[in-house]
Amino acid sequence: MTVLLDVRDLSISFPNARPVQELSFTIEEGETLAIVGESGSGKSLTALALLRLLPRTAQMSAGRVRFAGRDLLALSEREFRKLRGRDLAMIFQEPMTALNPVLPIGAQVAEVLRLHLGLSRKAAARRAVEVLDLVRIPDPARRATAYPHQLSGGQRQRVMIAIAVAAHPSLLVADEPTTALDVTIQAQILDLLAQLRRDLSMALLLITHDLGVVAEWADRVIALYAGRKVEEARPEQLLGTPRHPYTQGLMAASPRQRVGYHYTDGPLIEIPGHIGSAAGEAGCPFAPRCGFTEPSCRTSMPPLLAREEGRLVACPVTAAREISHGHAVGL
Amino acid sequence: MATLSVSDLHTHYRQRGATLRAVDGVSFTVEAGETVGLVGESGCGKSTLGKSLLRLIEPTSGRIEIDGTDMGRLLPKALAPIRRRLQMVFQDPFGSLNPRHTVGEILTGPLQVHGLRDRRARQQRAIAMLDRVGLPAASLTRYPHEFSGGQRQRLGIARALILEPDIIVCDEPVSALDLSIQAQILNLLGAAKAELGLSYLFISHDLSVVRYVADRILVMYLGRIVETGTHQSLWAQPRHPYTRALIDAVPGAGQGTGRAHLGGELPSARQRPAGCRFHARCPLATEQCEREEPTLRSFAPDSAVACHHAEL
Numbered sequence: 001m002t003v004l005l006d007v008r009d010l011s012i013s014f015p016n017a018r019p020v021q022e023l024s025f026t027i028e029e030g031e032t033l034a035i036v037g038e039s040g041s042g043k044s045l046t047a048l049a050l051l052r053l054l055p056r057t058a059q060m061s062a063g064r065v066r067f068a069g070r071d072l073l074a075l076s077e078r079e080f081r082k083l084r085g086r087d088l089a090m091i092f093q094e095p096m097t098a099l100n101p102v103l104p105i106g107a108q109v110a111e112v113l114r115l116h117l118g119l120s121r122k123a124a125a126r127r128a129v130e131v132l133d134l135v136r137i138p139d140p141a142r143r144a145t146a147y148p149h150q151l152s153g154g155q156r157q158r159v160m161i162a163i164a165v166a167a168h169p170s171l172l173v174a175d176e177p178t179t180a181l182d183v184t185i186q187a188q189i190l191d192l193l194a195q196l197r198r199d200l201s202m203a204l205l206l207i208t209h210d211l212g213v214v215a216e217w218a219d220r221v222i223a224l225y226a227g228r229k230v231e232e233a234r235p236e237q238l239l240g241t242p243r244h245p246y247t248q249g250l251m252a253a254s255p256r257q258r259v260g261y262h263y264t265d266g267p268l269i270e271i272p273g274h275i276g277s278a279a280g281e282a283g284c285p286f287a288p289r290c291g292f293t294e295p296s297c298r299t300s301m302p303p304l305l306a307r308e309e310g311r312l313v314a315c316p317v318t319a320a321r322e323i324s325h326g327h328a329v330g331l
Numbered sequence: 332m333a334t335l336s337v338s339d340l341h342t343h344y345r346q347r348g349a350t351l352r353a354v355d356g357v358s359f360t361v362e363a364g365e366t367v368g369l370v371g372e373s374g375c376g377k378s379t380l381g382k383s384l385l386r387l388i389e390p391t392s393g394r395i396e397i398d399g400t401d402m403g404r405l406l407p408k409a410l411a412p413i414r415r416r417l418q419m420v421f422q423d424p425f426g427s428l429n430p431r432h433t434v435g436e437i438l439t440g441p442l443q444v445h446g447l448r449d450r451r452a453r454q455q456r457a458i459a460m461l462d463r464v465g466l467p468a469a470s471l472t473r474y475p476h477e478f479s480g481g482q483r484q485r486l487g488i489a490r491a492l493i494l495e496p497d498i499i500v501c502d503e504p505v506s507a508l509d510l511s512i513q514a515q516i517l518n519l520l521g522a523a524k525a526e527l528g529l530s531y532l533f534i535s536h537d538l539s540v541v542r543y544v545a546d547r548i549l550v551m552y553l554g555r556i557v558e559t560g561t562h563q564s565l566w567a568q569p570r571h572p573y574t575r576a577l578i579d580a581v582p583g584a585g586q587g588t589g590r591a592h593l594g595g596e597l598p599s600a601r602q603r604p605a606g607c608r609f610h611a612r613c614p615l616a617t618e619q620c621e622r623e624e625p626t627l628r629s630f631a632p633d634s635a636v637a638c639h640h641a642e643l
Contacts, residue, residue, distance in 0.1 A: 038509035038510060038511060039480075039509055152596050154596055155596075182372035182373055182536065182597070183372065183536065183538070183577065183580045183581060183582075184372060184576060184577065184580045184592065184593045185372075185596060186580065186582065187579075187580040187582070187592035187593070188592055188593075188594070190582070191592055209509065209510070210582060211510070211583065212581060212582030212583030213582045213583070214583075215582065215583035216582050216583050217582075239583075249511065250510055250511060253510060253511055253513065253514035254510055254513075254514075254539070255514075255517070255539045255540050255542065255543035256539035256581065256583060258543075259539075259542075260542075260566075261543060262542075262543060262562060263366075263517075263521050263543055263544050267517075267518040267521055267522070268514035268517055268518055268543070269514065270511075270514045270515045270518060271511040271514070271515075272515075274479050274481055274482075274511075274512060275509070275511075
């Protein structure tokens with residue numbers, strides 16, 4: 001496998017906050033990497049930073065951002081515009097605000113084809129219908145003339161995906177692509193993304209808060225907490241035997257991960273408190289809510305330690321406990 | 332006698348000359364101390380149903396009884412003491428708390444409306460309630476925007492509890508919250524129920540949450556209940572194809588087994604299909620389903636299904 005995207009030490013700061021700190025990750029060609037986290041974890045900002053779509057007040061710094069052999073940090077704004085939407089595309093949570101409300105959907109897909117692939121007006125219009133068909137918009141030739149408000153939420157998300165994949169990007173960044181959708185529609189859209197990924201040999205960076213989505217659709221997952229990577233693993237590792245106190249707490253708190261557990265069996269295990277300000281205090285950002293802290297947790301961010309194959313965990317305490325007990329920490 | 336008994340409830344909206352039957356003939360009961368879960372996708376009418384119970388939206392027809400008293404027939408003045416017994420917790424704790432009122436005003440206001448004249452007594456009740464939901468007494472003088480999402484939902488619950496209701500309609504109470512906060516709120520609702528002997532009608536699109544909280548479950552599709560079952564039976568053996576599809580669509584449920592997901596989308600309640608409402612999306616549909624609307628058939632205590640082809 002070849003590395004498609006290589007991000008080293010990405011940090012994002014605002015005048016009074018540092019929502020992403022020293023985040024490193026790679027995505028291989030054709031791979032689905034999920035970044036999972038709650039609100040305030042910095043997952044959406046990470047996606048925006050990759051596409052140079054951060055708000056003006058944000059400062060981004062990184063040791064390295066290489067994509068398909070190119071140094072993205074060295075590209076001029078003009079060069080980046082050529083890349084964005086062509087090799088590197090993005091879809092958002094709410095398609096209604098990302099689509100142009102006064103342009104028919106076929107024209108919005110065609111625009112990408114003309115801009116990035118240089119197709120003629122006529123060829124682009126024809127190809128747009130094919131792309132709408134690819135994302136399984138029923139009756140695409142007729143539907144191409146419809147406006148976004150005439151479509152359901154699920155159909156609008158399909159149009160967003162059509163626009164994003166029209167130029168056959170090698171990486172699609174999907175920021176909470178199904179959060180606004182119902183569960184049966186969510187499954188359809190994620191199935192569609194999985195199939196497009198295979199058919200177009202496209203890698204997918206899936207930003208989500210939903211562990212179930214990770215379980216079913218990701219090859220690898222990174223858990224973010226307050227702008228820091230706390231654990232990286234394969235989905236079955238993270239969901240089956242989470243190693244960081246935060247991911248352990250999430251699994252225990254989630255009714256979905258404890259199938260059959262009923263309120264008559266007892267309360268859910270809570271993570272006390274709430275996500276603190278990401279203002280860049282010293283130490284592990286999870287320490288104020290953590291049940292396992294030792295003094296060093298408050299002073300410096302624990303390094304990511306390689307555990308078993310394919311897994312990194314930023315917690316020295318659970319590592320030591322597991323070794324001394326000779327088994328995994330159960331919750 | 333059921334604490335809450337709803338029979339043949341209809342709530343229709345008039346929209347551009349057409350009638351939208353958001354709730355289209357729904358009957359159920361909630362017993363004392365019971366949590367009834369109501370699941371369905373957006374547009375199925377579950378929120379309209381919840382609001383109709385409190386007459387925040389006027390139902391078109393049907394009966395809503397609390398301990399045998401018909402709420403629907405009461406005039407506003409006579410409605411007040413009954414309404415006290417039925418409260419609501421909303422999804423968006425920010426949109427449902429008045430941003431210009433302090434927490435003290437939010438909590439003591441309902442007490443004043445319901446006739447508690449003594450200002451100090453109101454204040455004391457409010458402080459006791461804050462303590463119950465895990466917020467400091469100093470919250471009284473603060474405004475909703477000063478609280479996090481989870482804390483605001485605690486305030487929403489405090490406001491619902493302050494009148495000592497018997498039943499609370501919880502409309503997606505944890506859907507807007509992060510997973511680590513969800514458990515806190517679900518535990519708070521659970522503790523309040525156990526200590527105060529409350530009943531809940533718990534409306535949610537999240538099957539995993541309903542599976543944890545509910546004793547009995549109602550599954551709603553396009554304005555009607557298509558299946559009811561107990562916590563023990565419904566999840567283990569769903570009878571209606573829609574219930575089965577909902578359970579299968581829970582992400583992570585199949586772990587990428589390649590099972591087929593339900594196609595199509597919820598049709599508009601304005602152009603409700605003839606026959607069974609679900610037939611256009613249903614893998615079992617036959618010609619009978621296009622013609623005849625199935626009625627709820629009971630096959631075990633607390634279990635019923637509206638499907639021509641369900642194995643009973």
